[in-house]
Amino acid sequence: MNKPYQRPAQDEPVWWFVISGGEILLTEEKQIPHGLLDEMPFPDLSEYKTVFIGELRERHCYLVVADFGDTNFSAVGEFLSVRELIIGTDTEMFAMAARSKQVADFLSTHRFCGRCGSRMQAVDWEIAMHCHSCQHRCYPRISPCIIVAIRKGRQILLARGKRHPEGLYSVLAGFVEAGEPLEQTLEREVMEEAGVRIKNARYVSSQSWPFPNSLMIGYIAEWDSGDVRIDPFELEEGGWYDIDNLPRIPAEGTIANKLIMRLKAEIDQESKS
Incomplete structure (x- = not known):
C-alpha cells in the first residue's frame, strides 16, 4: 500500500x-x-x-x-x-x-485547525490533516448533491441557472442538507426550484464534481402534480421541453447529459413498443 x-x-x-x-x-x-x-x-x-x-x-x-x-x-x-x-x-x-x-x-x-487554530500536520498513512494540539483530524470534504431529470409524458423539465452559459438548459439539482435523506432532498429541491411534486424516483448513477467538492447523485423521476413555478432566486427560466426538440443541454460526459439521454432512450423505447 x-x-x-x-x-x-x-x-x-x-x-x-x-x-x-x-x-x-x-x-x-x-x-x-x-x-x-x-x-x-x-x-x-x-x-x-x-x-x-x-x-x-x-x-x-x-x-x-x-x-x-x-x-x-x-x-x-x-x-x-x-x-x-x-x-x-x-x-x-x-x-x-x-x-x-x-x-x-x-x-x-486545512493548514490550520478549525477547532483550536493550531497548525495542522499531514498524516503519513492516509490523506488527512491532524492537529496535535487538540487531536482534531480532518479528511477531504465531500458535499452530496442530488440531480434529477423529470419527465411528463414526452416532455422533460429543464431550467437555466443564473450561472449557466447563455442558452444552456439543464436538469434540476441541489445540495443535501444536514440530517436529510436523499429522498427528502429530491422532493424538497424540486418543489423549491420548480414548484412541482414528483413520483417514482429511480437512482441512475453518480459523478464526482470538483467545483469545488460535490458528489452528484443522479436520479430520474416522473411528474406527479403541480404547475411549474421557477424559483427566481436560483433560476433564470425553465419549463417543459419535448424530448425531440431540446434546447442546448450539458455536454456529453456530464451526469446531466447522461440523465437526459437516459430519459430520451426510455421514451423512444416506449414509442416503439
Whole structure:
C-alpha cells in the first residue's frame, strides 16, 4: 500500500496531476502529463507537495500542488479548468482529475485547525490533516448533491441557472442538507426550484464534481402534480421541453447529459413498443 507522501520510483512512469489555483496542467493535446519523473520537464519537485492519490490503468497517479500563477511547468503545457476533461467518454480520467483537485483544495484549506487554530500536520498513512494540539483530524470534504431529470409524458423539465452559459438548459439539482435523506432532498429541491411534486424516483448513477467538492447523485423521476413555478432566486427560466426538440443541454460526459439521454432512450423505447 502506497503512503500518500511516498515519492515515485525513478523507473516508474506515472500520471502527473499538477494543480495550480484550482486549475490542472494539461499538455497541448489537452491530456494529463504521463511519464518518468526524470524525463518530465518539471522543476525540482522537492520544492512542491507531491501526493500519491491512486492508480489509473495500472499506473500510479501523483498530485503536485503548485502555487497560483506558477510558470515552472510551462514546458509541459498550461493550466486549464478541469472542465476541459469532462467532454468525451474518458470518465476514469475525469474522476481522477476531480480527485486531484479536491485533495489539493483540502490541503490548502486545512493548514490550520478549525477547532483550536493550531497548525495542522499531514498524516503519513492516509490523506488527512491532524492537529496535535487538540487531536482534531480532518479528511477531504465531500458535499452530496442530488440531480434529477423529470419527465411528463414526452416532455422533460429543464431550467437555466443564473450561472449557466447563455442558452444552456439543464436538469434540476441541489445540495443535501444536514440530517436529510436523499429522498427528502429530491422532493424538497424540486418543489423549491420548480414548484412541482414528483413520483417514482429511480437512482441512475453518480459523478464526482470538483467545483469545488460535490458528489452528484443522479436520479430520474416522473411528474406527479403541480404547475411549474421557477424559483427566481436560483433560476433564470425553465419549463417543459419535448424530448425531440431540446434546447442546448450539458455536454456529453456530464451526469446531466447522461440523465437526459437516459430519459430520451426510455421514451423512444416506449414509442416503439
